[in-house]
Amino acid sequence: MDMESAQVSDLDTLVKFDLKVLAADAAEVVAEEFIPVFHRWITERVLPELLIDVADYSHVHEGPGVLLVGHDAIYAYDLSRGEPGLLYSRRHESGAALEGIGSLDDRLRSLLECAFRACDLIEAEPNLSGRVAFDRHRLELRVNDRLFPSDEATAVTLAGAFQRALAEAGVRDGDAPVEVKRIGEPRERLTLRTG
Amino acid sequence: MSQLTVDSTATWKQRLEGRVPPHLDEEIDIFETQIAQKRQGKIDDKVFAETRLRRGVYGQRYDNGQRHDGTASRALEYPCGDLTKGPNTVWDAPGMLRIKIPFGAMNGEQMEVLADLAEEYSDGIAHVTTRQDIQLHFIHIDDTPDIMRRLAAAGITTQEACGNSVRNVTACPMAGVCRDEPFDVSPYAHALTHFLLGHKDAQDFGRKFKIAFSGCAQHACGLANMHDLGAVAQVRPTGNGTSSGTERGFKVYVGGGLGAVPHQAKVLREFVREDELLPLAQAVCRVFGRLGEKRNRARARVKFLVAKLGIEEFTRLVDEELAILPPDDRWSAYLGDLSVTDEAPTRPAATLEAGERPDGFAEWLGSNVQRQRQPGYVAVAINLPLGDLTSTQLRALADTTRRYNGGHVRNTVEQNILLRNISEADLPALYAELWEQGLGEPGASSLVDVTACPGTDTCKLGISASRGLAGELRKRIATSIKTTGVLADEAVKDLRIKVSGCFNSCGQHHVADIGFYGVSRKSDGRTIPHFQVILGGQWTENAGSYGLAVVAVPAKRIPEAVERIAGLFVTEREKGESFQNFIARVGKARIRQLLDDLTKLPTYLEDRTLYSDWGDPREYTIGDLGVGECAGEVVTAVEFGLSAAEREVFQGLLELDRGAAETAAEKAYAAMLQAARALITTENIDIGTAPEEIVGEFRTRFYDTELFFDPYAGAKFANYLFRIHGDAETDSGEEAHRRIEEAQLFIEAAHACNQRISELQAARVA
Numbered sequence: 013m014d015m016e017s018a019q020v021s022d023l024d025t026l027v028k029f030d031l032k033v034l035a036a037d038a039a040e041v042v043a044e045e046f047i048p049v050f051h052r053w054i055t056e057r058v059l060p061e062l063l064i065d066v067a068d069y070s071h072v073h074e075g076p077g078v079l080l081v082g083h084d085a086i087y088a089y090d091l092s093r094g095e096p097g098l099l100y101s102r103r104h105e106s107g108a109a110l111e112g113i114g115s116l117d118d119r120l121r122s123l124l125e126c127a128f129r130a131c132d133l134i135e136a137e138p139n140l141s142g143r144v145a146f147d148r149h150r151l152e153l154r155v156n157d158r159l160f161p162s163d164e165a166t167a168v169t170l171a172g173a174f175q176r177a178l179a180e181a182g183v184r185d186g187d188a189p190v191e192v193k194r195i196g197e198p199r200e201r202l203t204l205r206t207g
Numbered sequence: 208m209s210q211l212t213v214d215s216t217a218t219w220k221q222r223l224e225g226r227v228p229p230h231l232d233e234e235i236d237i238f239e240t241q242i243a244q245k246r247q248g249k250i251d252d253k254v255f256a257e258t259r260l261r262r263g264v265y266g267q268r269y270d271n272g273q274r275h276d277g278t279a280s281r282a283l284e285y286p287c288g289d290l291t292k293g294p295n296t297v298w299d300a301p302g303m304l305r306i307k308i309p310f311g312a313m314n315g316e317q318m319e320v321l322a323d324l325a326e327e328y329s330d331g332i333a334h335v336t337t338r339q340d341i342q343l344h345f346i347h348i349d350d351t352p353d354i355m356r357r358l359a360a361a362g363i364t365t366q367e368a369c370g371n372s373v374r375n376v377t378a379c380p381m382a383g384v385c386r387d388e389p390f391d392v393s394p395y396a397h398a399l400t401h402f403l404l405g406h407k408d409a410q411d412f413g414r415k416f417k418i419a420f421s422g423c424a425q426h427a428c429g430l431a432n433m434h435d436l437g438a439v440a441q442v443r444p445t446g447n448g449t450s451s452g453t454e455r456g457f458k459v460y461v462g463g464g465l466g467a468v469p470h471q472a473k474v475l476r477e478f479v480r481e482d483e484l485l486p487l488a489q490a491v492c493r494v495f496g497r498l499g500e501k502r503n504r505a506r507a508r509v510k511f512l513v514a515k516l517g518i519e520e521f522t523r524l525v526d527e528e529l530a531i532l533p534p535d536d537r538w539s540a541y542l543g544d545l546s547v548t549d550e551a552p553t554r555p556a557a558t559l560e561a562g563e564r565p566d567g568f569a570e571w572l573g574s575n576v577q578r579q580r581q582p583g584y585v586a587v588a589i590n591l592p593l594g595d596l597t598s599t600q601l602r603a604l605a606d607t608t609r610r611y612n613g614g615h616v617r618n619t620v621e622q623n624i625l626l627r628n629i630s631e632a633d634l635p636a637l638y639a640e641l642w643e644q645g646l647g648e649p650g651a652s653s654l655v656d657v658t659a660c661p662g663t664d665t666c667k668l669g670i671s672a673s674r675g676l677a678g679e680l681r682k683r684i685a686t687s688i689k690t691t692g693v694l695a696d697e698a699v700k701d702l703r704i705k706v707s708g709c710f711n712s713c714g715q716h717h718v719a720d721i722g723f724y725g726v727s728r729k730s731d732g733r734t735i736p737h738f739q740v741i742l743g744g745q746w747t748e749n750a751g752s753y754g755l756a757v758v759a760v761p762a763k764r765i766p767e768a769v770e771r772i773a774g775l776f777v778t779e780r781e782k783g784e785s786f787q788n789f790i791a792r793v794g795k796a797r798i799r800q801l802l803d804d805l806t807k808l809p810t811y812l813e814d815r816t817l818y819s820d821w822g823d824p825r826e827y828t829i830g831d832l833g834v835g836e837c838a839g840e841v842v843t844a845v846e847f848g849l850s851a852a853e854r855e856v857f858q859g860l861l862e863l864d865r866g867a868a869e870t871a872a873e874k875a876y877a878a879m880l881q882a883a884r885a886l887i888t889t890e891n892i893d894i895g896t897a898p899e900e901i902v903g904e905f906r907t908r909f910y911d912t913e914l915f916f917d918p919y920a921g922a923k924f925a926n927y928l929f930r931i932h933g934d935a936e937t938d939s940g941e942e943a944h945r946r947i948e949e950a951q952l953f954i955e956a957a958h959a960c961n962q963r964i965s966e967l968q969a970a971r972v973a
Contacts, residue, residue, distance in 0.1 A: 028327065047823070055276040065268070067330060067344070067664065068822050072332065072596065074645055075332065076330055079330055083285060083299060086330060106299075158323060159218070
């Protein structure tokens with residue numbers, strides 16, 4: 013097996029990713045407003061996956077805000093780094109909607125789909141009356157599994173795959189792919205950021 | 208592009224090979240095997256449940272696969288199908304992991320590992336508990352072996368964090384730096400932790416066993432009075448005073464505990480020498496293991512055994528065990544190196560000189576900083592909202608502590624974190640760093656620093672939203688302080704508020720100045736979340752006395768109740784009068800009167816806000832009761848009867864206040880009879896008033912049928928009635944106090960039973 017195929021094979025096994033879509037404008041919204049929204053999503057089964065509970069951490073400084081806990085993923089109106097945004101944190105891939113994911117590229121496409129769908133729903137949420145909007149060009153992708161090294165090689169491979177997924181999702185910088193760069197300290201989880 | 212060297216075949220077991228202590232490595236491997244066996248159906252549900260509990264792997268709300276969304280109970284279709292991890296506990300349901308942090312001590316590496324685990328497996332939050340543990344929520348059981356390995360590599364175990372075992376050994380967070388302690392209790396807490404962990408004499412308990420160490424008797428410190436085993440540091444002259452030296456030892460308490468019915472601990476030994484402590488604890492474990500209740504969990508704690516036997520007989524049995532214990536080198540080996548828990552300062556001692564200060568520094572200095580006995584050093588408390596901090600904060604705190612004290616902290620039972628051995632001169636810079644991290648809030652251990660158990664947020668037993676209420680109280684108190692409202696008054700500044708989601712007292716409401724525990728009440732055909740208001744508890748003197756319930760107030764009106772109680776104290780207290788003495792002087796009747804209008808319930812159409820809980824917009828109901836649009840307030844005969852029972856027990860409270868123990872106990876008994884009779888009227892309207900008839904009918908109709916049984920506590924509350932019926936008279940103040948508590952819980956159980964009956968009837972009609 014050559015090095016390129018080994019790389020793809022290894023990262024294909026990586027399931028746990030965080031994808032955050034930063035808010036373009038959220039000054040008029042407080043995190044607690046998401047509590048009834050997320051409860052309603054559970055009741056009305058708004059998403060095609062098992063949703064379990066809502067957790068409120070809006071009292072914590074630059075914390076995870078308000079969480080919608082599902083079996084396959086956690087959705088959050090996240091306040092970390094003082095930058096509000098929609099966080100999609102995948103933990104498992106058991107639901108029917110996530111069947112057939114076999115490669116890193118598949119997975120990144122699926123992450124973007126799930127996160128953008130949640131953004132669409134929030135932006136259309138009557139109770140938030142258009143007071144929050146997300147910038148789909150300002151994204152953070154994080155590897156949430158420390159078994160995978162947070163090294164430069166992984167970052168480069170992941171960045172390439174992320175750019176391809178973004179392009180397929182229509183997230184481009186004009187005709188060019190969006191710029192993806194690594195942020196954070198080496199001891200932190202590997203994190204890429206667009207824009 | 209550099210070459211990629213990812214090894215996707217690595218596992219945490221492989222990655223950490225050689226770094227996990229062998230005994231823990233083996234223990235975790237066994238658990239991983241048991242997980243595999245359970246998946247294959249080769250382990251019984253109950254056995255597996257206790258197995259995982261003993262590793263700290265706990266259940267969480269909705270893990271039975273059902274969730275009420277405010278209108279109906281709906282199934283949560285977990286992918287695991289029928290696979291369970293205990294009775295009625297679905298495999299895939301998120302759970303809680305309790306991580307033992309002996310005497311709350313953590314180092315930088317441990318903080319970083321906890322931060323990593325919270326991010327990767329939980330929700331990015333580490334939660335400090337009221338027993339100095341760390342809890343992670345929304346954990347999948349399949350991830351627990353790897354989490355345990357990563358913890359073990361950093362010197363942490365979850366072994367015996369839950370289940371019928373010796374739980375986290377707690378200690379005063381100021382141990383070693385306190386100005387009032389005769390010596391540092393930390394190495395003794397450390398030694399006892401490791402001695403009893405997995406000890407064969409501590410494996411056959413009917414219930415959990417909690418141990419606490421305190422450096423002194425006068426402060427809250429380790430809360431020794433409310434533990435199964437409490438040790439308070441003492442020194443005494445050697446040789447009966449004939450020599451000039453002193454020897455270390457402990458005053459040892461046994462049989463304390465909160466829970467539904469709190470017990471004050473009894474003195475087991477006025478003084479045990481340091482080398483006698485471990486064998487004494489071992490002997491207590493043996494007596495508890497041998498004679499403690501096993502079948503009835505509700506009466507299986509040590510406190511019930513001590514109450515049943517009497518402290519003299521219990522002491523005799525412990526002495527008997529001590530006499531036959533096989534000698535163990537570990538009893539005294541640790542005494543050769545008591546520095547094992549030392550945290551030496553890394554910065555030079557220096558006083559705080561005058562100079563420019565960051566904004567907010569003075570207020571923070573006044574509330575969050577305590578002088579140590581070591582000159583030039585202070586201990587700094589981090590006021591954590593609801594005991595929560597993020598992984599980012601925990602990691603940043605690890606860095607900060609490395610710079611200022613070598614990387615050491617202690618978790619506190621008030622759900623805060625304490626940094627010790629901080630040079631006074633470093634305070635402005637430290638404050639600036641903590642503020643930047645969102646950890647510089649003032650008000651630690653004050654009114655605004657409200658303690659709460661998880662309650663309905665994540666706990667399966669939660670009745671009301673204790674964290675929701677605590678969060679709301681924090682906001683309102685902070686606002687009141689900023690706007691110089693009644694809660695800003697100096698008189699109330701240091702009062703403690705503690706909230707539990709149910710009667711089990713994980714929020715330690717019994718020892719708060721103002722405590723609350725969650726209950727529910729029925730009105731207008733629906734259920735309304737309430738909290739019982741508990742007043743008169745004592746936090747100091749190691750939880751010196753326990754408060755009693757005054758009245759149940761709707762959850763949404765509790766902030767108003769707090770303002771009224773605080774306002775009354777501010778305006779009517781006598782000079783120098785403590786809150787506890789004030790409550791005793793004005794009396795609970797006055798407080799009840801003060802809050803009376805808050806207990807009046809509007810109909811659902813008049814005010815729906817009361818029909819949901821704090822931080823949870825779902826309508827607070829259980830079942831699918833239909834309510835007609837024109838339905839007025841309907842109070843059934845049983846509700847009237849239960850209300851009368853509440854009045855009766857309140858009268859008992861007043862009798863207890865004036866020292867009439869015998870009358871108070873009679874009132875408690877009468878209240879239980881009234882509540883039981885009220886329930887019986889739903890089936891037999893002709894029931895008489897003779898105690899024998901009521902108890903007989905109650906047994907037949909509600910006990911034998913298990914209608915009265917609590918879903919979790921089973922027959923516990925019913926047995927309160929049978930016991931008091933068989934032994935009605937007492938003139939003991941302590942016993943009367945207990946009976947009042949039991950009567951209150953019996954009435955709560957009667958309310959819950961009535962709700963269940965209503966739902967069954969409604970379901971039949973539907």
